[in-house]
Amino acid sequence: MASSRDDFIIxxxxxxxxxxxxxxxxxLTLVSISIIIIVxxxxxxxxxxxxxxxxxxxxxxxxxxxxxxxxxxxxxxxxIIDYTTFYEKYKNNELELESLKSNYVSNEITQYENxxxxxxxxxxxxxxxxxxxxxxxxxxxxxxxxxxxxxxSKDEIKIGTNIYDQSYxxxxxxxxNYKTSRVLLLSDLNSNVPVTIAPQNIQAIVxxxxxxxxxxxxxQSGISEEIKDESIVYTxxxxxxxxxxxxxxxxxxxxxxxxxxYKVKFYSDFSQLKYVFAEIVTKTEIIQVDxxxxxxxxxxxxxxxxxxxxELSIIEESNKKFLAExxxxxxxxxxxxxxxxxLNNEISSQNQTINQFNLDTAELEFLRLNLxxxxxxxxxxxxNKGFEIGSAExxxxxxxxxxIDD
Amino acid sequence: MTSLKHKGxxxxxxxxxxxxxxxxxxxxxFDLNYLNLKYFSFNFxxxxxxxxxxxDFKYFDxxxxxxxxxxxxxxxxxxxxxxSLSFLLICISTAYIRNITIRPNxxxxxxxxxxxxxxxxxxxxxxxxxxxxxxxxxxxxLVNTFFTFLFYIIFxxxxxxxxxxxxx
Numbered sequence: 136m137a138s139s140r141d142d143f144i145i146x147x148x149x150x151x152x153x154x155x156x157x158x159x160x161x162x163l164t165l166v167s168i169s170i171i172i173i174v175x176x177x178x179x180x181x182x183x184x185x186x187x188x189x190x191x192x193x194x195x196x197x198x199x200x201x202x203x204x205x206x207x208x209x210x211x212x213x214x215i216i217d218y219t220t221f222y223e224k225y226k227n228n229e230l231e232l233e234s235l236k237s238n239y240v241s242n243e244i245t246q247y248e249n250x251x252x253x254x255x256x257x258x259x260x261x262x263x264x265x266x267x268x269x270x271x272x273x274x275x276x277x278x279x280x281x282x283x284x285x286x287x288s289k290d291e292i293k294i295g296t297n298i299y300d301q302s303y304x305x306x307x308x309x310x311x312n313y314k315t316s317r318v319l320l321l322s323d324l325n326s327n328v329p330v331t332i333a334p335q336n337i338q339a340i341v342x343x344x345x346x347x348x349x350x351x352x353x354x355q356s357g358i359s360e361e362i363k364d365e366s367i368v369y370t371x372x373x374x375x376x377x378x379x380x381x382x383x384x385x386x387x388x389x390x391x392x393x394x395x396x397y398k399v400k401f402y403s404d405f406s407q408l409k410y411v412f413a414e415i416v417t418k419t420e421i422i423q424v425d426x427x428x429x430x431x432x433x434x435x436x437x438x439x440x441x442x443x444x445x446e447l448s449i450i451e452e453s454n455k456k457f458l459a460e461x462x463x464x465x466x467x468x469x470x471x472x473x474x475x476x477x478l479n480n481e482i483s484s485q486n487q488t489i490n491q492f493n494l495d496t497a498e499l500e501f502l503r504l505n506l507x508x509x510x511x512x513x514x515x516x517x518x519n520k521g522f523e524i525g526s527a528e529x530x531x532x533x534x535x536x537x538x539i540d541d
Numbered sequence: 542m543t544s545l546k547h548k549g550x551x552x553x554x555x556x557x558x559x560x561x562x563x564x565x566x567x568x569x570x571f572d573l574n575y576l577n578l579k580y581f582s583f584n585f586x587x588x589x590x591x592x593x594x595x596x597d598f599k600y601f602d603x604x605x606x607x608x609x610x611x612x613x614x615x616x617x618x619x620x621x622x623x624x625s626l627s628f629l630l631i632c633i634s635t636a637y638i639r640n641i642t643i644r645p646n647x648x649x650x651x652x653x654x655x656x657x658x659x660x661x662x663x664x665x666x667x668x669x670x671x672x673x674x675x676x677x678x679x680x681x682x683l684v685n686t687f688f689t690f691l692f693y694i695i696f697x698x699x700x701x702x703x704x705x706x707x708x709x
Contacts, residue, residue, distance in 0.1 A: 146640040151633060162636065165607045166629050172611075172622030177672055187621050194568065194615040201568040274569070274616065276582075278677055281618045310618070317618055324676035345678045 188312045195283045195315045199271040213407075249380070265299065265412040266290060271315065273408065280323035280343060281306075284411060287314045291415050297377055299412040300403035304328070304370060304381045308413070316413075320405050321349055321383065329373035330383060332366050341368060341383060341399050347406070349384065349399035364388055368399050378414070504533050511537030555707065556600045559593050559700075563606070567613040567624075582681070583688035584658070586613065588696045590628050591654050594635040596704065603632055620673050627661045647697070655690045662686050 151163040175183045217224075268290075272283035286292050288311050296308040298318045306326065310317035319326055326343040332351075341349045351362075366386040372379025384401040512532030514521035520539050522529035532539055554561075566585045586609065593601040610625025617624070634657045638650070662682045669675040 142641065146637050149636070149640050151636075159602065160604050160607075162603055162629055162633050165603055166626065166633070169607065169610070169622045169626040169629060173620060173626065173668070173672075176620045176622060183621055187615065190611055190615045190621075194612050197612075198568040198616050201565050205569055272616065276617055278681055279618050279675075324678065345681065 191310070191312045191315060191317075195272055195312075198274075198283075202272065202274075264415045264417070266415060268298075268316075268411050268413050270408055270411060273406075278345075279325075280320040280345065280405070281309070282318050282320065282405075282408065282411075284316050284318055284413065285314065286413055287312045287316050289313055290413070292316050292413055295376060296416075297381070297414045299381070299414065300408055301412075302382065303402040304377065304383050305403055305405065305408065305411055307377070318411070321401060322347060322405055328377055328383065329371045330368050331371040332362060332368055332386060335362060335366060337362060338371055338373070344398070347401070347404075348387075349401060351386070351397040351399060362386065362397060378416075501530065501533060504536060508533055508537035512539065558703070559589060559598065559601055560605050560609075563589050563609050564612065567609050568616060581688065582685045583692045584685060585689075585692075585696070586628065587631060587658050587661075587689055588654075588693050589700075590631045591635055591657065591693070592697055592700050594632045595639060595650065597639060598704075603629065606632060619669070623665060623668060627665055630661050630664070631657060651690075651693060651697075654693050655686075658686050658689055 151161065151166075172183060172186075176187070266286060268284035268286040270282050271285050284292075284298070292308055292311055294308055294311055296316075298305045298307060304321065306318045306320040306323075308316045309319045321328060321341065321343055322345065323343040324345045326341075326349075328341045328349075330339055330341050330351075331337070332339060339351050340353045342352050344350050351368075364387055368383045368386055370377040370379055370381040370383060382402055384399040387398050387400050388396075511518070512521055512529050514523055522532060563586055566589065590601075590606055594606075606628045607625045610623075610628040611621060613619075613624035613628075614621050634653075638653055642649075662685065666677060666679065666682050669677055
């Protein structure tokens with residue numbers, strides 16, 4: 136028994152201390168260094184932190200290059216699948232686009248309103264600037280769900296920076312290097328996001344499940360009946376870790392509904408991400424323009440006088456305007472009267488012309504009848520019954536076409 | 542392979558190939574995860590390190606294994622030193638089994654490998670959850686251990702071809 140224990144000790148000692156010809160360090164040394172590094176990184180020791188940043192800068196780039204062949208094969212495979220389902224996707228997209236177009240306008244209005252209201256309630260305006268970042272490492276690890284982006288502290292990325300795929304939340308930055316950052320995805324087990332479930336307006340927390348979906352946790356007991364499938368989940372902004380109102384996904388109940396557990400189907404497919412947007416938030420304080428501060432030194436009587444003076448000047452100004460308007464109206468009336476007079480003159484002249492025309496027409500008719508029947512009415516040797524030319528009887532006779540009344 | 546010995550640079554590349562593959566695998570996280578099988582993954586660096594340290598392959602430097610561990614931690618996002626410790630523990634266990642074994646048996650090695658990776662994954666899980674407050678899925682670790690164990694025998698046969706080529 137004692138000899139077997141001795142053998143074990145000898146074997147262990149040999150394993151730890153014995154160096155082969157090619158080995159530069161014994162295993163004991165390296166294990167000790169590893170343990171020291173682990174302990175120091177647990178206490179956030181600065182040297183380890185800088186060592187990690189240094190290694191990260193090299194490793195992330197190297198990892199990106201090394202992953203090129205594998206990514207190429209993976210992407211080719213996905214492209215082939217995309218082509219096979221191309222038409223079906225196109226039709227679905229077309230329908231979705233139509234629906235989105237109609238929603239877009241109202242959303243834009245809401246955004247403006249929201250911005251205005253936020254400006255009213257906050258003492259600062261947060262203006263955000265989204266920068267495009269490329270994903271350089273995306274190893275779908277079974278343990279931790281994270282991605283590496285090619286933006287770091289150089290591009291003003293900070294720990295906690297929100298990361299988006301279009302307008303959907305993807306995760307937040309948990310580690311920042313000079314030119315690279317690590318983003319913890321919403322699907323990671325360590326991710327917790329305060330959310331609002333709409334339209335029920337229920338507050339909850341979405342945690343990652345380590346898979347493609349999230350889980351709803353910590354919502355108030357007794358309200359689980361109100362939660363329905365397809366409810367929209369968006370960030371509530373509680374805790375100020377995530378911006379409020381950012382869509383995350385849709386709610387789906389698990390197959391076993393008795394458990395009252397709900398999963399969140401993320402809008403964004405994290406395995407398909409190639410580029411993301413990092414939101415750089417800058418807070419600008421609003422300068423409060425307090426009009427009262429300028430008038431603090433003026434006594435109340437002067438202030439009243441000033442108000443009255445202002446009122447007077449306003450009244451004078453309006454009086455001037457009324458007078459000018461009055462003058463203008465008078466001129467307009469004169470113009471109109473002149474126009475009426477001219478029109479009356481024109482009418483009388485036209486009446487005269489009409490009358491003259493009527494007289495001329497009657498005279499012409501008489502002359503025509505006179506030519507035809509004048510001999511019947513004229514007094515002559517052979518016609519004793521006739522009348523003197525120019526007399527009224529003669530005229531009547533001619534107009535009666537030569538008929539002489541007895 | 543005789544011709545290889547005359548081609549110095551090619552031979553150098555050939556002898557350093559396991560270390561190169563180790564670095565590629567830690568940088569690339571080669572574990573066939575994109576097959577989208579639930580919990581499916583396996584740890585290729587474990588197989589590689591176990592085999593070559595067991596065979597006492599002289600170009601498989603412990604220091605380079607240690608560095609590969611640091612790279613692995615950076616890529617995965619684990620606290621620095623965890624993977625290095627895991628890799629070195631494999632090296633220690635293989636050095637131990639090498640010292641106590643007179644007649645090597647592949648089947649015994651295989652089951653010894655299962656014992657070693659189970660121990661290391663348990664240690665990993667404990668360290669991460671207890672000291673670093675990570676939320677991890679235990680099932681992922683169990684499945685990972687199981688598939689690493691299964692794939693060991695496949696990769697070992699490939700590595701044997703490699704060693705045969707070198708000896709020839």
